[in-house]
Amino acid sequence: MSKNKSDSLSMYPVKTKKQVTLIGLIVLGMYLFSMFWTQREMVGGFSGALSNMFQVLEKFFPPNLSVLSAIMGPLFQTIQMAIIATTIAAIITVPLALLSAQNVTTFKPLYVATRTLLNLLRTIPDLVLAVIFVGLFGIGIFPGILALIVFSLGILAKLISETIESVDMNPLEAMRASGANTLQMIYYGLIPQVLPQYTSLVLYVFEINVRASVVLGYVGAGGIGLLLNQQIGFYNYPNAMAIIVMIFVVVLVIEYISNKIREALI
């Protein structure tokens, strides 16, 4: 009797409880395996590493701020690369997003093909793109910009096509009924609905590109990463910390500005 009472008081049925327990155990098992697998080559294990960590991180402080003037050049170059890449990606993404939006491209094979291409594009990490473009075009900022363009195209086109798919189709239908052609429909019906979101997403991708461009220098694709790599390679940690602090500041400032612009738009 008392057992029945406790069952009826419980919020969830027994079956759900069993399922949740099972899933919890699987997740825990995968976690333990992951922890074991990632630490198998470690000397001293988890606790050794953690006790050591703060001691080693102290080497980074204080950052050597006297190298700031030398950092500025590559840092601005990084931002410029992100600006150019984002701009070009923002232009190319428009036709791609239209082609991969279900309510604009009614021809199904074309829609599926563009979608598949974009999904494939998004699986390739930015670093791999950079490596391939450096292999093709040699060392420099040009392959870096190309890598950023292709990388951001995948993200941007997907997000924007989703925005296009969520627009209110009623004004467009009303326009078609009163005899507007496709271009007029896009210009007067679609663009006013999509433009604020579009700008916001482009800014978001710009933020992603600034972060991503740090890694490009590691494979010779220009920007601040090359300098950081060198300083870490020379064990010159205070200099490296100065670079890291500058990247941190730039990312924060850009995030702040783009948040302000976004608030003004929406």
Add this chain to the structure above:
Amino acid sequence: MAALQLPPKPKNSLYKKIKGILIFLIVAAIYIWTFVSIDIDFAKAIEQVRQNFGNVISGLFQPNWAATGDVALSMLETITIAFAGSLMAAILSIPLAFLAANNMMGGKIGSAVGKWILSAVRAFPDIILAILFVVAVGPNPFAGVLAIAIGSTGMLGKMFSEIIESIDMDVVQAMQANGANRIQILFFAVMPQVIPEFLSYAIYRFEVDIRASSILGIVGAGGIGTMIFFASSNRDWSQMGTILLGIIIVVTIIDFASAKIRRKIV
């Protein structure tokens, strides 16, 4: 017969006009600065691409099947890094999210502090965190786990706190009125509302972390990135083809699975 009257056009205020012109001028100045000071050696790039094109592209499309085993092992390591890292982040970010949410325990000051911590953590690109942890705990996959864990905490904490802020507070107030204590409110009013979305975002973050952890190896933090680094230094394009194939397959499968699971949860 009265002529058809159109509604008057909305007039822009002077303030809005000036603001628009100002933003336009700033954007134009940024673009001029960018395009004047950046220099790309197109002639060299074109010459390089002529030499390398056949080599690189044919290598990429002729994967080195002998390396399949190594790639599979490295991908497993990447998955374990991402899994351990995102689970740690999911757990770490819950208290931070409750602190940052303005309708929970923190009050105004706590919420500001929590939001500040989260956005400071978010401003570090993953690769920078990986560099720091590689120095701190040595070049092994566990450095990658820590980098992913900290990097994801910033983003997940922000998402979680937004979810907490959007819950239905009526339930909380009703429980308060009935004399429930804080722990009861947490478990019976807040948790049921937030858990499905928390899980959904955590799983989505795992998807993102798979991509992120695949590049960490370039700074020595384990996973497939290590292989990318060696293949790119050796200009071994068929090896790179195998790696690329491995990444595409794994990321596609995980994206697909996570989309399925998330659709079931929410």
